Amino acid sequence: MAKAEIVVQLRTQSPAELTGPVGAARPADVHGWLAxxxxxxxxxxxxxxxxxxxxxxxxGVPAGADAEAVAAALRARPxxxxxxxxxxxxxx
Incomplete structure (x- = not known):
């Protein structure tokens, strides 16, 4: 089975969102969260x-991993x- 690929579009964030409360989701957090x-x-x-x-x-999602589950978890992020x-x- 070949490696799967997920395409992700991050939300546009206002300056208030970028400086929001500690713990608020930010696009940069996606990288660490995925890892x-x-x-x-x-x-x-x-x-x-x-x-x-x-x-x-x-x-990139390795062969044998559930790419749909990864995509669903990404979609659940704010x-x-x-x-x-x-x-x-x-x-x-």
Missing amino acids: RRFGVTAEPLHPGGDPDSARWLRV DVEAAYVKPPADLP
């Missing part, structure tokens, strides 16, 4: 420094707008 909870990492979907593009991440498992590019 701690699922042992996976996120990388920019469109590297290059554009602030709008920085909201999009790619998460700092995530959307997360879906990318369909395979090749025919099975």
